[in-house]
Amino acid sequence: MTTRPIIDTQATCSCGATTLTVKGPVLSMLLCACLDCQKETGTGHSAVALVKAVDVTTSGTLLAFSRPAASGATTTRHFCPQCGVTLYAQSSRAPQTMLVPAGLLGGDWFNPNQVIFARSHTEWDTLPETIPHYETYREGL
Ligand SMILES: [Zn+2]
Ligand SMILES: [Zn+2]
Numbered sequence: 646m647t648t649r650p651i652i653d654t655q656a657t658c659s660c661g662a663t664t665l666t667v668k669g670p671v672l673s674m675l676l677c678a679c680l681d682c683q684k685e686t687g688t689g690h691s692a693v694a695l696v697k698a699v700d701v702t703t704s705g706t707l708l709a710f711s712r713p714a715a716s717g718a719t720t721t722r723h724f725c726p727q728c729g730v731t732l733y734a735q736s737s738r739a740p741q742t743m744l745v746p747a748g749l750l751g752g753d754w755f756n757p758n759q760v761i762f763a764r765s766h767t768e769w770d771t772l773p774e775t776i777p778h779y780e781t782y783r784e785g786l
Pocket of ligand 1: 658659660661662663725726727728729730
């Protein structure tokens with residue numbers, strides 16, 4: 646049973662030039678161990694909240710970088726041009742949703758419910774064993 650916290654949170658990048666506000670339900674809470682997330686985070690996995698795009702507003706001018714994702718879709722990361730902090734990412738598979746870094750949003754509501762791209766997970770990075778691990782991504786939420 647997936648819990649879906651309702652959040653109303655404003656987050657700011659490191660330099661303060663951009664902000665992101667999420668107001669609505671968190672659809673899913675993911676730990677992603679794909680190689681792109683390892684590169685972007687500098688560690689073994691990313692922690693992201695999946696939210697509805699219509700529940701997200703941003704301020705400030707963001708830059709975007711698109712790359713082919715391990716899923717075969719295109720992932721576009723939106724980040725502050727001054728400090729480089731990622732505010733959200735979007736997959737071409739699900740343009741109606743956004744992936745927002747848990748560490749950007751802060752708060753203690755984050756409770757990951759699945760690991761995706763476990764096939765590239767490294768042993769030195771500790772992940773909870775009690776939640777489902779998917780080799781790639783899981784269809785749907
Ligand atoms: Zn910034
Ligand atoms: Zn990833």
